[in-house]
Amino acid sequence: MTLITSVSGIRGTIGGAQGHNLTPPDVVKFISAYSKILLEKKSNHRPVVVIGRDGRISGAALSHLVSSTLSFCGIDVINCGLSTTPSVEMAVIRKKANGGIICTASHNPKHWNALKFLDNKGEFISAEMGRRIVEIAEKGVFSYAHIENLGSMQEYTSSIEDHIEDVLSMKMVSKELVASRKFKLCIDAINSTGAIAVPMLLDKMGVEYHLLFGDNFGNFAHEAEPLPKNLSALSRSVVEHSADLGVAVDPDVDRLVLLAEDGSHFGEEYTLVAIADYYLSHFGTGDTVSNLSSSAALTEVTNKYGGEHFQSAVGERHVVDLMKKKNALIGGEGNGGIICPELHYGRDAIAGIALFLTHLAKSGKKVSELRASYPNYFMSKEKVDIKSNDMANTLLDELKNHFSEHQSDQTDGLKVYFENSWAHIRPSNTEPILRIYTEAKNFESAQVLADLIKNLILQLQSK
DSSP states (O other): OOEEEETTEEEEEBSSSBTTBBOHHHHHHHHHHHHHHHHHSOOSSOOEEEEEEOSOTTHHHHHHHHHHHHHHTTOEEEEEEEOOHHHHHHHHHHTTOSEEEEEOOTTSOTTEEEEEEEOTTSSBOOHHHHHHHHHHHHHTOOOOOOGGGOOOEEEOTTHHHHHHHHHHTSTTOOHHHHHHHTOEEEEEOTTSTHHHHHHHHHHHHTOEEEEESOSSTTSOSSOSSOOGGGOHHHHHHHHHTTOSEEEEEOTTSOOEEEEOTTSOBOOHHHHHHHHHHHHHHHHSOOOEEEETTSOTHHHHHHHHTTOOEEEEOSSHHHHHHHHHHHTOSEEEETTTEEEETTTEEEEOHHHHHHHHHHHHHHHTOOHHHHHHTSOOOEEEEEEEEOSOGGGHHHHHHHHHHHTTTSOEEOSSSEEEEOSSOEEEEEEOSSSSEEEEEEEESSHHHHHHHHHHHHHHHHHHHTO
């Protein structure tokens, strides 16, 4: 069982011993620490925090505990209930709140849950604020509100619907055009809030659909991460229903993965590539941002339109910060995460679906034909155990020396660029491993490169 505290949030397994799992005392101390920071910012009004949750079994209990703790700290609460990560982010903006908390462990298994903290812009908090929350929580010295200063609690049940209305108002979305194409979709909602949000969007866009895994919330129908190995039922369903497109989302609906009309995988890396292509073709040019582990296909597409592609450290907050710095037209992460500044600075599968359907409708192509129009790259994702996290930097320095004749980037771990491929090696934030991402023009070459680096790390460790 596990409790992981990091700048990106607090996540852990439900049940077990305090300090080793995500237990009620752990939740209270981290929420109290977050509240303390908000209360330090003096204002004439009580701070307001928006909360929401995905469909996990533990979600209702966790949400009640979060809400009660905020109230006892003197924070007013706006509770979205069952919602999605991007819907809660949008709700922070709409309600002009001081922050937000999303109860979701994203793609982790059902016995996990997490607290993801937002700032007053509806964006994930900075690394500095994340560190402060952890430091304050570990000291455990809190003062709670007197009876007359307890925070109020208010329900906000239309967060998803309001979010969808904002998506449909985007300049790059045309629900009329999409409706005229009479698309048919199959949806894998993994028994979480995607089963609420995606059908609601498609109903408003006039799209016929078949929903898989839309009940029994929290009992995920398969491993929660929308990877090809977990989407066999969706692939079969697309073929059986003669659908134009298959759509899979993760439990909190911030990642979007697509399947073509023949049940084949569009590629999670290519969700962002396709949306970027759509934006760039409309605006003529523009800059894009993704993280260092994302596909080179996005660089090629961006350059084709005369724009420049930039890469950040891995993590949504890093991508957002660089998008703002470069005034990027579009950005995101290669795991199916789309970030549209026109709407908000957060990964948003709902926006991604609406944009992709509009792109597909305007192209007049089948999904497989659209995929074939993009540069073809293949990725391998491996990991190797190391003796301790303290060894990581030493190993990365030795790898850089080994590949000294090649261009490299040390923004986040080590990325090495070869003639027709690249490798990104970075340490895990939570366990003693090095993650190895490689990409090449075919999968065999990507895997050979990953194996070469993996064996090299093992050799360096054995010295």
